[in-house]
Amino acid sequence: MLSKSTPDELKLSIMNTTSLTKILILSFCFALIFGCSGTCPKDKVPNILFIMTDDHSLQTFSAYDNRFIETPNLDRIGNEGVVFRNSFVSNSICAPSRAVMLTGKHSHKNGQINNTTTFNGNQVTFPKLLREKGYQTGLIGKWHLKSLPTGFDHYEILIGQGDYYNSKFITNADTIASEGYVTNVITDKSINWLEGRNKEKPFCMLVHHKATHRVWQPDTALFHLYKDEEFEVPETYFDNYEKRPAAAQQKMSIAEDMDLVYDLKLLDKEGEIKTKYRSRYESILKKMTPEQRAAWDREYEPVIADFKAKGLKGDALSLFKYQRYMQDYLRCVASVDNNVGRLLDYLEEQGELDNTLIVYTSDQGFYMGEHGWFDKRFMYEQSLRTPLVMRYPKLIKPKTELHQLVQNIDYAPTFLDLAGIDIPEDIQGESLVKLFNHDNPKWREAIYYHYYEFPNEHMVKRHYGIRTGRYKLIHFYNDIDQWELYDLVNDPNEMLNLCEQEDMQPVTVRLKQQLEQLQMEYDDSDRSTF
Ligand code: SGN
Ligand code: CA
Numbered sequence: 001m002l003s004k005s006t007p008d009e010l011k012l013s014i015m016n017t018t019s020l021t022k023i024l025i026l027s028f029c030f031a032l033i034f035g036c037s038g039t040c041p042k043d044k045v046p047n048i049l050f051i052m053t054d055d056h057s058l059q060t061f062s063a064y065d066n067r068f069i070e071t072p073n074l075d076r077i078g079n080e081g082v083v084f085r086n087s088f089v090s091n092s093i094c095a096p097s098r099a100v101m102l103t104g105k106h107s108h109k110n111g112q113i114n115n116t117t118t119f120n121g122n123q124v125t126f127p128k129l130l131r132e133k134g135y136q137t138g139l140i141g142k143w144h145l146k147s148l149p150t151g152f153d154h155y156e157i158l159i160g161q162g163d164y165y166n167s168k169f170i171t172n173a174d175t176i177a178s179e180g181y182v183t184n185v186i187t188d189k190s191i192n193w194l195e196g197r198n199k200e201k202p203f204c205m206l207v208h209h210k211a212t213h214r215v216w217q218p219d220t221a222l223f224h225l226y227k228d229e230e231f232e233v234p235e236t237y238f239d240n241y242e243k244r245p246a247a248a249q250q251k252m253s254i255a256e257d258m259d260l261v262y263d264l265k266l267l268d269k270e271g272e273i274k275t276k277y278r279s280r281y282e283s284i285l286k287k288m289t290p291e292q293r294a295a296w297d298r299e300y301e302p303v304i305a306d307f308k309a310k311g312l313k314g315d316a317l318s319l320f321k322y323q324r325y326m327q328d329y330l331r332c333v334a335s336v337d338n339n340v341g342r343l344l345d346y347l348e349e350q351g352e353l354d355n356t357l358i359v360y361t362s363d364q365g366f367y368m369g370e371h372g373w374f375d376k377r378f379m380y381e382q383s384l385r386t387p388l389v390m391r392y393p394k395l396i397k398p399k400t401e402l403h404q405l406v407q408n409i410d411y412a413p414t415f416l417d418l419a420g421i422d423i424p425e426d427i428q429g430e431s432l433v434k435l436f437n438h439d440n441p442k443w444r445e446a447i448y449y450h451y452y453e454f455p456n457e458h459m460v461k462r463h464y465g466i467r468t469g470r471y472k473l474i475h476f477y478n479d480i481d482q483w484e485l486y487d488l489v490n491d492p493n494e495m496l497n498l499c500e501q502e503d504m505q506p507v508t509v510r511l512k513q514q515l516e517q518l519q520m521e522y523d524d525s526d527r528s529t530f
Contacts, residue, residue, distance in 0.1 A: 045419045046392055047356040048130070048204040049343070050411075052101075053336055054094060054142055054213040055376065056362035060333045061387045067232055068368070069330050073341035074389065077360050081391030082400035082436070088407045088447050088467065089364045092376045092383040095119065095144045096452075097363040097408055098208075102126060104412030104427035107450060108524045112145065114453035119145035126412040127151035127204060129421050136201045138193045141186040141208035156189050158182075162210045164217035165288045179289070181219040183211045183332075187339040191346050204415070207343065211332040212366075214374070215263050215284070218331030220295035225334055231326040233319065236493050239371040243497040244484060246476040252367070252375035252458040254325060255318035263374075264324045265300045266307055273308075322369050329368070357392040357418055359411070370493070377460035379449045379474050380494050384467065392418075395436050402435050404443045405469065428522055445469070448518040454478060464524075466515040473499075473511040485511070 058064040062071045063078040089097050091107045099112030102125040107113045111120050127137045128151035136153050143149060143157035148170070156169040156176075167182050168175055169189075178185045190207045197203055218225075241248035251257045260266045262277030267285070285293060303324075312320050340360065347353040365385045367373035376383035388406065390396060395418075409429030416423050417431035434441045450464040461482075465474035470489050476482040485499040485508055498504040519525050 045202050047202050047352060048415055049207065049356050049358045051207045051340060051360045053209045053211055053362045055364065055366045056212050056333065056387060057366040057368050057382060058385055058387050059368045060330060063389060064387060068326065069333055071333065071337040073337045073344060074360055076344065077358050077391045078389035080393065080398045081389060081396045082402055084388040084406050085401055085403045086405050087386055087388035088384050088405065089386050090407055090409055090449055091451050092364040092378065093451065093453055094363050098145055100408045101411045104409050104429040106409060106428055106522050106524060109428065119147050121147045121150040124424060125151050126415050129416055130204045130419055133419060133421055134201055135419065136197050136203045138203065138205040140189045140193060142210050143208065154193055158210060161213065163287055164210065165292055181335065183209055183335045183339050184219065187342050190343060194346065209336060211336050212329055216328040216332050218328050219335045220292060222331045222334055223299045225331050226327045231323055233322060234368065234370045236371050236495060237322065237369050239495065245482055246461040246463065246480060247371065250458055250460050252373045254321050254369060254372055254374055258321050258325065258374060264321060266304050268304050268308060325374060326368065354393050357390060359390050361388045362386050375458050377451055377453065377458060379451065379463060379465050384449060404435055405447050406432060407447050446514055446518060448522055450524060466511055466518055471507060471511055473508065473515060
């Protein structure tokens with residue numbers, strides 16, 4: 001509770017005491033006045049700006065990888081703060097990741113095990129706890145949890161996946177239309193909310209973009225980007241999935257499953273390119289204004305004509321698809337980068353930049369052609385990892401690089417910790433604050449993963465596993481019973497399943513024990529219920 005003492009009373013109370021006692025009493029009073037046991041006063045706790053994109057890969061974020069794109073604004077957050085070099089998700093799919101972040105608990109605990117279940121909004125989440133302590137809470141953009149948001153003073157969320165153009169938003173009161181490109185619109189709405197907020201209170205705002213989700217529709221204003229680029233093809237593009245039956249059975253191959261019309265925008269007027277999702281793409285385009293549609297067609301008509309003239313087949317067709325995919329995906333990333341720059345500039349102009357913990361992450365990583373794939377879901381590196389950078393100069397030194405194994409269960413306890421709020425006992429993540437404060441803090445040596453969405457789109461088998469600094473052990477289960485073991489130092493591309501290899505048996509046995517231990521700690525032993 002806030003102290004009701006007047007300054008005079010405080011002065012009186014410390015008269016005639018020793019210096020040490022005075023200091024103790026003053027510190028106590030300071031804690032009472034400015035501590036967070038009651039309402040968090042502004043300036044004593046950070047604002048929190050939690051920016052998240054959807055399906056943004058580390059490969060297309062230049063703080064991690066600059067082969068394909070420069071992302072100066074995203075990099076700025078990490079350069080002036082921290083880049084987490086080993087940041088992972090716990091279940092590589094959208095709604096589950098969001099629920100994990102809100103609750104700080106693995107999917108089996110928060111109940112959101114896949115994209116089809118509905119989030120139980122009655123449970124404790126970090127926005128609720130922050131709001132109870134005086135934060136003003138806002139949420140703009142993708143939500144995807146089916147139940148309406150709880151714990152926010154204000155929200156404007158996309159309906160399901162939302163649309164790239166002229167998307168509708170659900171607000172606390174209504175469903176409203178918007179005009180324009182969704183990444184710009186979400187940023188405009190976020191700045192509007194910041195502008196109109198109660199400036200006496202700290203804020204926590206979730207800016208959750210639709211981009212860079214399938215079907216990677218760029219902003220027409222960015223069509224000039226990546227026009228004539230030839231992108232490096234990943235080493236594992238033509239993977240044959242030897243000794244990895246679960247990897248062989250997915251449906252997320254660029255060659256096989258990526259749709260020429262829907263994913264790659266090759267809607268020819270003659271109707272000769274007949275694909276499974278052609279009509280789905282036509283209905284997306286109907287949502288554009290005539291001006292947007294005209295700009296769209298101006299861009300893609302020559303691409304379509306060129307494609308038809310080439311008559312590609314086999315590997316050549318597959319490689320064409322990869323290049324086409326990369327081009328539009330990167331344009332979506334470029335728009336995110338520009339818009340994150342706008343938000344940073346706004347905070348800077350307002351004098352709030354250094355008072356704000358800025359977090360940028362994605363709901364998971366993504367395949368940019370590695371193993372021949374797009375999408376995510378697997379516990380392999382590209383989709384197990386997620387980008388994570390933070391900036392808060394009062395606690396984080398510029399150019400910090402952290403290599404500890406962190407996971408999206410850690411975000412909620414980090415935010416609560418920074419706000420001076422007690423972290424509930426049943427939160428499974430750890431506050432990252434101790435990584436900022438200490439040179440060598442005690443930290444987890446392995447992370448736990450569990451993916452459930454099978455059978456479903458892309459047909460990635462159910463699996464769980466453990467990843468340490470060096471090894472990864474995965475068990476695919478349900479309609480398959482297959483173990484995989486990777487040595488990430490000798491085989492970073494995860495092409496050699498060592499599980500059956502004689503000399504690796506001691507490692508496998510040890511990892512299985514560690515995995516069981518983690519399942520006990522996280523209380524995830526019963527798979528029969530799912
Ligand atoms: C949609 C996509 C899938 C994607 C899921 C889940 N298909 O169903 O490719 O894996 O979302 O993505 S689409 O034809 O609708 O684009 S998630 O990020 O929301 O979990
Ligand atoms: Ca996603």
